Amino acid sequence: MFIRRDIDLYSVDALLTDEQRMVRDTTRAWVRDRVMPSIEDWAWHERFPTELIAEMGDLDLLGAPYSDFDLPGLDSIGYGLINQELERADSGIRSFVSVQTSLVMYPILQWGSEEQKKRWILELGKGRAIGCFALTEPDFGSNPGGMRTRARRDGKDWILNGEKMWITNGGIADIAVVWARTDDGVRAFLVEKGAKGFSTVDQTGKYSLRVSVTSQLVFEDCRVPASALLPGTSGLKNALACLNQARYGIAWGALGSAMATFEAALDYAGARVQFGGKPIAAHQMVQEKLAWMFDEIIKGQLLAFRMAQLKDQKKLRHEAVSMAKRNNVRVARECARLAREIHGANGIVNEYPIMRHMMNLETVNTYEGTHDIHTLVLGAFLTGYPAFEPPGSS
Amino acid sequence: MNCIVCVTSVPDTASVIKIGADGNQIDEGGIKWILSPHDEYALEEALKITEAQGGEVTVVTYGPARAEAVLRDCLARGAHQAVHVIGGEETLGDSFKIAQTLAAILKDREYGLILVGVQSVGTDNSQVGQMLAELLDLPHVAGITSLEVGEGTLNASREVEGGKEIYESPLPALLTCQKGLNEPRYAALKGIMAAKRKPVEKIEPSDIGIDEGAGAAYRLRSLSLPPEKGEGTLLQGEDDPAGAAGNLVKLLREEAKAI
Ligand SMILES: Cc1cc2nc3c(=O)[nH]c(=O)nc-3n(C[C@H](O)[C@H](O)[C@H](O)COP(=O)(O)OP(=O)(O)OC[C@H]3O[C@@H](n4cnc5c(N)ncnc54)[C@H](O)[C@@H]3O)c2cc1C
Numbered sequence: 001m002f003i004r005r006d007i008d009l010y011s012v013d014a015l016l017t018d019e020q021r022m023v024r025d026t027t028r029a030w031v032r033d034r035v036m037p038s039i040e041d042w043a044w045h046e047r048f049p050t051e052l053i054a055e056m057g058d059l060d061l062l063g064a065p066y067s068d069f070d071l072p073g074l075d076s077i078g079y080g081l082i083n084q085e086l087e088r089a090d091s092g093i094r095s096f097v098s099v100q101t102s103l104v105m106y107p108i109l110q111w112g113s114e115e116q117k118k119r120w121i122l123e124l125g126k127g128r129a130i131g132c133f134a135l136t137e138p139d140f141g142s143n144p145g146g147m148r149t150r151a152r153r154d155g156k157d158w159i160l161n162g163e164k165m166w167i168t169n170g171g172i173a174d175i176a177v178v179w180a181r182t183d184d185g186v187r188a189f190l191v192e193k194g195a196k197g198f199s200t201v202d203q204t205g206k207y208s209l210r211v212s213v214t215s216q217l218v219f220e221d222c223r224v225p226a227s228a229l230l231p232g233t234s235g236l237k238n239a240l241a242c243l244n245q246a247r248y249g250i251a252w253g254a255l256g257s258a259m260a261t262f263e264a265a266l267d268y269a270g271a272r273v274q275f276g277g278k279p280i281a282a283h284q285m286v287q288e289k290l291a292w293m294f295d296e297i298i299k300g301q302l303l304a305f306r307m308a309q310l311k312d313q314k315k316l317r318h319e320a321v322s323m324a325k326r327n328n329v330r331v332a333r334e335c336a337r338l339a340r341e342i343h344g345a346n347g348i349v350n351e352y353p354i355m356r357h358m359m360n361l362e363t364v365n366t367y368e369g370t371h372d373i374h375t376l377v378l379g380a381f382l383t384g385y386p387a388f389e390p391p392g393s394s
Numbered sequence: 395m396n397c398i399v400c401v402t403s404v405p406d407t408a409s410v411i412k413i414g415a416d417g418n419q420i421d422e423g424g425i426k427w428i429l430s431p432h433d434e435y436a437l438e439e440a441l442k443i444t445e446a447q448g449g450e451v452t453v454v455t456y457g458p459a460r461a462e463a464v465l466r467d468c469l470a471r472g473a474h475q476a477v478h479v480i481g482g483e484e485t486l487g488d489s490f491k492i493a494q495t496l497a498a499i500l501k502d503r504e505y506g507l508i509l510v511g512v513q514s515v516g517t518d519n520s521q522v523g524q525m526l527a528e529l530l531d532l533p534h535v536a537g538i539t540s541l542e543v544g545e546g547t548l549n550a551s552r553e554v555e556g557g558k559e560i561y562e563s564p565l566p567a568l569l570t571c572q573k574g575l576n577e578p579r580y581a582a583l584k585g586i587m588a589a590k591r592k593p594v595e596k597i598e599p600s601d602i603g604i605d606e607g608a609g610a611a612y613r614l615r616s617l618s619l620p621p622e623k624g625e626g627t628l629l630q631g632e633d634d635p636a637g638a639a640g641n642l643v644k645l646l647r648e649e650a651k652a653i
Contacts, residue, residue, distance in 0.1 A: 006410075006424045018463060019439075022470055022586045030580050060583035072583040 057127025080252035087253030091360035104131030105172030111232025170215025181367030251324035395506035434512030470581035493525035
């Protein structure tokens with residue numbers, strides 16, 4: 001699924017159905033025409049192109065894996081391919097779609113009331129409304145179970161107090177899925193933009209995911225009606241289930257980024273001449289880097305395909321998703337570094353996409369469970385000893 | 395009003411073309427086939443017309459089995475049905491044979507407009523549309539960049555050197571379309587899923603009285619790639635810039651004949 005078809009050594013392309021191929025190509029064509037011409041400019045000016053949201057809606061890129069409310073009902077490979085093609089361009093663009101789809105539409109479809117679904121799903125799917133997912137807090141990232149945000153009942157209403165941090169789309173969202181502690185455990189609330197006592201502050205100065213809005217959300221005696229509660233939510237496990245959906249997309253998306261930096265490096269190595277009148281591609285050390293990237297990308301793809309099959313068969317364990325997120329993001333991060341080395345000084349300027357990808361992947365490595373947290377997930381799966389709490393703590 | 399759009403599957407314009415072993419065909423290995431870009435304008439126009447006025451869009455291709463993918467692409471963008479005449483490997487580039495085959499398919503169909511791309515990328519002969527119009531005895535305008543369809547007539551314009559020609563024509567008619575006419579849409583994902591369920595009629599050339607091997611109007615003898623660019627000439631000017639500049643002017647005048 002490289003752009004260069006002559007290097008499809010494992011005939012990965014042949015694993016796709018015609019529809020899946022068309023889904024990939026349509027997304028790729030849209031990205032080529034609408035995202036790539038301006039992406040460096042947006043990144044430089046720290047700007048998310050809100051004008052593209054409606055186009056994404058028209059293309060059915062939002063909520064693509066679901067079939068309720070006349071959504072496209074893509075299979076898992078098709079959905080994976082969307083993520084791959086979007087992140088081939090930029091992790092920020094892919095993040096927007098991940099959040100809208102897996103972290104906002106998914107919980108509403110899973111645990112929302114009929115009214116909530118009717119009110120929001122179509123709007124979110126068409127890109128007429130924007131959503132965000134608020135779990136992380138200033139003091140609780142990897143350990144969201146410790147969250148302080150509280151919702152307490154007041155008559156029929158709920159009163160929310162607390163602070164959420166690092167929330168993608170926060171400042172531009174029409175609707176926030178807010179996770180808060182209640183007397184019955186952690187539950188989710190749909191808080192609309194403009195609700196009294198709810199405010200947002202955008203995070204500035206990011207070197208990573210610059211083509212994405214990241215915000216702090218503040219709730220000060222924010223009163224919401226009983227109908228704001230997602231009635232089916234009953235614990236942190238619901239939030240984790242959302243993250244599991246999003247991680248699935250990230251595992252595919254990261255490969256898109258890896259392919260982008262790898263193919264750029266392959267082209268560059270073939271064109272850049274140093275020593276002996278030969279391109280740097282002729283040097284063994286450069287070849288070793290290219291071979292590593294190529295090898296890891298193909299392995300990551302095969303992992304993603306198997307993950308998709310298991311997902312469609314409803315046999316996908318969350319540990320398997322952790323493994324793919326962890327592996328494929330690591331591969332992408334390493335590919336960006338190797339591609340940067342191969343590009344020499346050119347690797348640091350925005351004439352080439354490398355540095356932008358490299359910086360983005362620092363976020364991708366951290367959000368949705370850091371690399372190390374997924375190591376612990378696998379460790380617990382293998383040994384039966386969860387090691388999240390430091391040794392000796394009780 | 396029903397519209398017919400004739401489309402071709404061509405190598406992706408980003409493909410690296412290699413010549414096959416027999417020397418008169420391209421090596422198809424590793425090529426990605428796409429809807430010919432000019433055909434996208436024809437399809438888009440047909441979709442716009444039927445969306446505004448009702449009617450259906452039928453896409454037709456004459457090409458090998460792989461060409462079905464471009465029909466699916468058209469169906470995904472909104473065409474209602476497709477017709478696939480399976481063949482065309484031997485007649486590639488033979489505009490007249492292609493036009494005859496398309497005419498054989500279309501002569502008994504009901505339509506108000508036939509839209510085709512101004513040319514297909516790759517062979518670039520710019521002939522099939524006009525030949526097809528003549529075979530079907532239809533008025534035609536080639537290379538249009540704007541179109542308005544009214545009751546029984548149409549107005550179309552095309553760019554000419556330094557100006558614009560405006561045509562009025564009765565319907566039915568045939569138009570060949572090019573860049574500037576519209577902005578082709580992308581296939582939405584729902585359209586892609588729906589395309590699976592739309593009908594593609596498969597036809598063998600012999601079913602419509604076409605013998606692909608007979609009466610070729612055109613034969614491709616051989617293909618060759620453009621010559622490799624030679625090494626450039628580098629003039630060293632560090633020690634004697636004025637001398638180097640003189641040499642450059644001399645070379646531009648005498649060798650390159652550029653000035
Ligand atoms: C751009 C961006 C967008 C984001 N978008 C969202 C969003 O939309 N919604 C949302 O809710 N959150 C979002 N996040 C937050 C993200 O999910 C958190 O940053 C992430 O969970 C890590 O939390 P933290 O930053 O507090 O790091 P910490 O949890 O403080 O971790 C710091 C370091 O300690 C390590 N560590 C922590 N615990 C352990 C342990 N038990 N064992 C070993 N090592 C450990 C981590 O691996 C990490 O290396 C976003 C973050 C970024 C940067």
